[in-house]
Amino acid sequence: MSGLCGADTPVREKRKARLADGKARSIAAAITHVFRILGATLQEVFDESAYRRFLVRGNLRSSCRAYAMFLKENEQARSRRPRCC
Amino acid sequence: MPKILRILLWITISLLGAFALATIALHRGEQINALWLVVAAVATYAVGYRFYSAFISAKVLGLDPNRATPAERFDNGRDFVPTNKWVVFGHHFAAIAGPGPLVGPVLAAQFGYLPGTLWIISGAVLGGCVQDFVILLFSVRRDGKSLTEMAKSEIGRVGGIVAYIAVLSIIVILLGATALIVVNALKSSPWGTFTIAMTMPIAVLMGVYLRRIRPGKVLETSLLGFVLVVAAIFGGQWVSQTPSWAAIFTLTAPTLAILIIIYGFAASTLPVWLLLAPRDYLSTFVKLGTISLLALGIVALRPSLHMPPLTRFADGSGPVFAGTIFPFAFITIACGAISGFHSLISSGTTPKLIRRETETRFVGYGGMLAESMVAIMAMIAASVLQPGIYFAVNSPAGIVGQAPEAAAATISAWGFPVTAAQMAALAHAVGEQTLFNRTGGAPAFAVGMAQIFSNSLGGQAVMALWYHFAIMFEALFILTIIDAGTRVGRFMLQDALGHIWKPLGRTSWYPSILFTSAVIVAAWGNFLWQGIKDPLGGINSLWPLFGICNQLLATVALCVATTIIVKMACVKTGGSSADGAAMAPTQMGRIRYVLITLIPLCWLVAVTFTASWHKVLDSNPRVGFLAHANQLAKAGANPRLIFNDRLDAAVTALLVVMVAMILIESALECTRIISGTKLAQTKETPYVMTRLAIEEHS
Numbered sequence: 001m002s003g004l005c006g007a008d009t010p011v012r013e014k015r016k017a018r019l020a021d022g023k024a025r026s027i028a029a030a031i032t033h034v035f036r037i038l039g040a041t042l043q044e045v046f047d048e049s050a051y052r053r054f055l056v057r058g059n060l061r062s063s064c065r066a067y068a069m070f071l072k073e074n075e076q077a078r079s080r081r082p083r084c085c
Numbered sequence: 086m087p088k089i090l091r092i093l094l095w096i097t098i099s100l101l102g103a104f105a106l107a108t109i110a111l112h113r114g115e116q117i118n119a120l121w122l123v124v125a126a127v128a129t130y131a132v133g134y135r136f137y138s139a140f141i142s143a144k145v146l147g148l149d150p151n152r153a154t155p156a157e158r159f160d161n162g163r164d165f166v167p168t169n170k171w172v173v174f175g176h177h178f179a180a181i182a183g184p185g186p187l188v189g190p191v192l193a194a195q196f197g198y199l200p201g202t203l204w205i206i207s208g209a210v211l212g213g214c215v216q217d218f219v220i221l222l223f224s225v226r227r228d229g230k231s232l233t234e235m236a237k238s239e240i241g242r243v244g245g246i247v248a249y250i251a252v253l254s255i256i257v258i259l260l261g262a263t264a265l266i267v268v269n270a271l272k273s274s275p276w277g278t279f280t281i282a283m284t285m286p287i288a289v290l291m292g293v294y295l296r297r298i299r300p301g302k303v304l305e306t307s308l309l310g311f312v313l314v315v316a317a318i319f320g321g322q323w324v325s326q327t328p329s330w331a332a333i334f335t336l337t338a339p340t341l342a343i344l345i346i347i348y349g350f351a352a353s354t355l356p357v358w359l360l361l362a363p364r365d366y367l368s369t370f371v372k373l374g375t376i377s378l379l380a381l382g383i384v385a386l387r388p389s390l391h392m393p394p395l396t397r398f399a400d401g402s403g404p405v406f407a408g409t410i411f412p413f414a415f416i417t418i419a420c421g422a423i424s425g426f427h428s429l430i431s432s433g434t435t436p437k438l439i440r441r442e443t444e445t446r447f448v449g450y451g452g453m454l455a456e457s458m459v460a461i462m463a464m465i466a467a468s469v470l471q472p473g474i475y476f477a478v479n480s481p482a483g484i485v486g487q488a489p490e491a492a493a494a495t496i497s498a499w500g501f502p503v504t505a506a507q508m509a510a511l512a513h514a515v516g517e518q519t520l521f522n523r524t525g526g527a528p529a530f531a532v533g534m535a536q537i538f539s540n541s542l543g544g545q546a547v548m549a550l551w552y553h554f555a556i557m558f559e560a561l562f563i564l565t566i567i568d569a570g571t572r573v574g575r576f577m578l579q580d581a582l583g584h585i586w587k588p589l590g591r592t593s594w595y596p597s598i599l600f601t602s603a604v605i606v607a608a609w610g611n612f613l614w615q616g617i618k619d620p621l622g623g624i625n626s627l628w629p630l631f632g633i634c635n636q637l638l639a640t641v642a643l644c645v646a647t648t649i650i651v652k653m654a655c656v657k658t659g660g661s662s663a664d665g666a667a668m669a670p671t672q673m674g675r676i677r678y679v680l681i682t683l684i685p686l687c688w689l690v691a692v693t694f695t696a697s698w699h700k701v702l703d704s705n706p707r708v709g710f711l712a713h714a715n716q717l718a719k720a721g722a723n724p725r726l727i728f729n730d731r732l733d734a735a736v737t738a739l740l741v742v743m744v745a746m747i748l749i750e751s752a753l754e755c756t757r758i759i760s761g762t763k764l765a766q767t768k769e770t771p772y773v774m775t776r777l778a779i780e781e782h783s
Contacts, residue, residue, distance in 0.1 A: 045369060045373075075356075081434060084426045
């Protein structure tokens with residue numbers, strides 16, 4: 001239709017495609033961002049981030065021993081953490 | 086967005102909210118769609134967040150993006166960690182969301198959907214969110230101090246002691262009341278009992294898997310645990326249909342109560358990694374998933390509400406619990422509107438994660454709005470049931486009778502038609518032997534949720550699976566609260582006993598662990614036992630008692646907040662002077678901001694004190710503890726039942742007296758500051774400029 005009317009030149013079409021591509025990319029970036037935040041939230045809620053920080057702090061590699069040390073360090077804090085009604 | 090468009094957008098949202106509220110308030114005689122409740126809530130929350138919380142941030146609290154938070158100043162990668170605001174929001178929401186916002190609205194639905202819904206929306210926007218927000222900020226400005234520490238330093242010694250006792254009491258009563266909900270949901274239910282029993286070995290397996298096989302992979306382990314729990318739900322169906330197995334898992338209320346008491350004790354004394362931590366992860370995983378699923382289900386399926394806006398039980402004669410709308414609707418729904426327990430979370434882990442002071446608004450105010458939305462969903466789940474079914478499930482045998490025909494006739498005579506055959510068919514559909522007298526709110530919520538989902542996902546054929554999924558979800562929630570709460574209570578007791586005899590305060594000394602765990606378990610176990618022996622169903626006395634405790638704790642939190650705001654107003658404007666100079670007019674102007682916490686505080690005082698008065702002294706035996714004790718004494722009932730009522734009355738009266746003391750101390754402190762006889766000094770940590778702002782700009 002656009003070709004018949006002669007309204008959309010190849011340059012315009014290219015620009016349109018570029019715009020559409022840009023929009024799609026920004027939507028994809030936004031979705032990725034949302035999922036990244038969601039992942040980070042879950043990792044914080046489920047203490048995976050805390051374990052990673054523990055490893056960095058102690059310059060350790062993940063292992064059964066390191067995880068046992070992490071649990072021991074966090075035992076008091078976890079036990080005292082109230083869970084709401 | 087151009088300003089004019091923004092203005093138009095907010096006018097539209099406000100009008101939409103007002104229209105939806107008017108629709109749910111004024112509609113009579115016809116069913117309305119559940120979406121009206123959702124629209125009213127979301128629009129009101131949006132306006133409350135955009136305008137009211139912004140006003141509090143700017144004018145009252147003066148949030149400063151350049152002021153360093155304790156997470157930044159003490160960043161140790163352990164307790165204090167500057168964290169993305171969305172992540173803190175999720176963390177905070179996971180901590181504050183429990184069974185309370187699900188159970189309270191279901192019980193309060195006996196008045197109709199209108200009173201509870203209006204209270205949830207207005208209570209959250211004007212009270213609960215404000216409390217969570219200001220307590221979070223004040224804790225951030227005091228290096229993450231707890232509520233009890235703030236009460237002690239800002240109000241006085243009495244404040245600290247009262248806050249401590251209130252917290253311990255609420256934990257004990259909360260555990261007793263919630264354990265009763267699990268007992269009522271699982272009694273004579275082999276399917277439910279099997280599923281919940283299986284969550285314990287599953288949790289232990291998760292603990293071993295996490296520690297020995299895949300260290301630190303909590304999400305993966307939780308997913309594995311979830312798959313096993315779903316398998317246990319299917320296994321439960323097989324158990325319930327196999328007579329020999331069904332007999333093993335068909336337990337009476339006393340047996341279940343004893344098992345839960347043993348579980349609470351074991352969970353408090355076993356290593357955290359073995360049972361408590363994996364259960365906590367599993368519960369959080371199921372909780373977040375189910376709440377999201379329920380929200381999607383309600384929006385996608387848009388069910389109609391069958392419950393009328395107001396029922397005849399507004400007069401206080403309700404079968405679920407006795408008492409008039411004021412004050413009992415307002416203590417029955419605590420967590421979805423305002424909950425004192427939240428102030429413990431807002432002054433616990435969350436302030437240590439806040440990266441920028443300005444983010445307290447999103448986390449504190451916004452987190453409570455999300456919790457309130459959960460309460461709205463619970464109200465919808467209860468209101469989609471036919472009222473006759475709702476009352477058949479939630480009414481105790483002591484009110485409607487033991488036999489199905491008699492119960493159905495009583496409920497139908499109230500104007501809510503239901504038949505024994507209809508209830509039998511429903512019980513069969515959800516895989517239960519009976520649904521009569523399943524008090525506590527959890528079974529009614531589960532039936533409502535199963536009805537919503539079975540209308541689209543799998544149809545009636547899978548209604549039993551949805552019902553037992555909902556029961557599992559609530560029981561898992563509650564058992565997590567029981568094990569975590571018993572431990573928190575045990576630590577609090579050890580802290581206090583350590584002042585009397587040092588070894589008792591050592592949290593790793595095993596005799597102390599066993600002794601204090603036994604004391605806490607005995608305390609809440611007593612309330613649980615009292616509940617299952619109560620001829621009125623237990624919930625009638627325990628849930629109001631829990632609501633009163635929770636709201637009294639909120640009163641303490643708002644008292645602390647009000648005192649601090651008074652001090653801030655005086656300090657900011659040059660301060661009241663110790664030589665008795667009166668305040669300048671501008672100071673008086675700033676003092677008016679105290680209304681943002683003072684109004685909810687006055688409301689809560691009115692609600693809790695009136696409710697306490699009724700629960701202790703009301704002459705109606707279904708309402709007043711003492712009247713009920715007298716009635717039992719005249720009838721020559723078991724002395725234990727009489728003692729229980731008197732104990733409940735004594736606990737209620739003691740808490741009210743203590744909170745009155747903190748109110749008086751707080752009022753005196755504020756009067757001294759406003760009149761200029763005392764120097765206004767808040768105990769905020771000194772101002773330190775944030776490095777984050779500089780890093781962001783460079």
